[in-house]
Amino acid sequence: MQQLIETAQVDQLFQQATALIFKHSTSCAISSFAHREVEKYLSQHPGAVVHKVHVIEERDVSNYIARQTSVAHASPQMICLRGGQVEWHSSHFGITAGRIARKLASA
DSSP: OEEOOSHHHHHHHTTSSEEEEEEEOTTOHHHHHHHHHHHHHHHHSTTOOEEEEETTTTHHHHHHHHHHHTOOOOSSEEEEEETTEEEEEEEGGGOOHHHHHHHHHHO
C-alpha cells in the first residue's frame, strides 16, 4: 500500500483512471480487520495499488479526502475513484477482499 501523507498526493489520484483509497485507524480493531482484507485483496491482485491514509496521524489528509469526494468520513473506509469521481465506497465490515474485487470487476 502506498501511504498518503500530503493533500497534493490526493489531488493526483483524481487524475488517474482508477484509484483506491483506504482510510485506516491504527487504534481500531475493526480497521485492523479491514486492513487485513485489503492486504488479502492485494495478494490476490498483484498489480493492484491501494493508497492508504492513517486517519489519526494524517487527519488533515483524511479530512481533505472527505471534502474532495463529498463522502462523509468513516474509519475504516474504502473509496474507489474512477475518472476523478467516486465510483463506490464502503466502510467497516463492508470492506472485504471479495467485495473490493467484485466492485472493481463490475465497474
